[in-house]
Amino acid sequence: MYNYKLTYFNMRGRAELARYIFAYAGMKYEDIRVEWKDWPEIKQTIPFEKLPIMEVDGIIIPQSLAIARYLAKETGLAGATSLEEAQTDALVDCMNDFTIMIPWNEKNKEVKVKDSCTMTLIKSNGKRKQLGS
Incomplete structure (x- = not known):
């Protein structure tokens, strides 16, 4: 171990x-x-x-x-095959893309949360559908 x-x-x-x-x-x-x-x-x-x-x-x-x-x-969370690993990697990279887009420097917490949630929901739905997940 x-x-x-x-x-x-x-x-x-x-x-x-x-x-x-x-x-x-x-x-x-x-x-x-x-x-x-x-x-x-x-x-x-x-x-x-x-x-x-x-x-x-x-x-x-x-x-x-x-x-x-x-x-x-x-x-064992990465996938059982190379293809599943690639799909998992794609989702992880997608979530990283969202993290980068969060307005971290926004001082108004309500604006930050609203903008982050709206952007994540809109973009993630389309990306997940494209990946077939």
């Missing part, structure tokens, strides 16, 4: 998908939460100077989607 350490800021965000996979699969892992005051020092020590990272028995995997894909394969 591997020893997993997931490192991200003390908030939800790009590490959440990995946390969901760990929880769904009942896998144990160390959830390391970085505080903003510590970030400048930590940033210089990690690949690409970005979080999240996941350490697997001393080997660091950077990038949230690479982490999620690795965990999905390890837990």
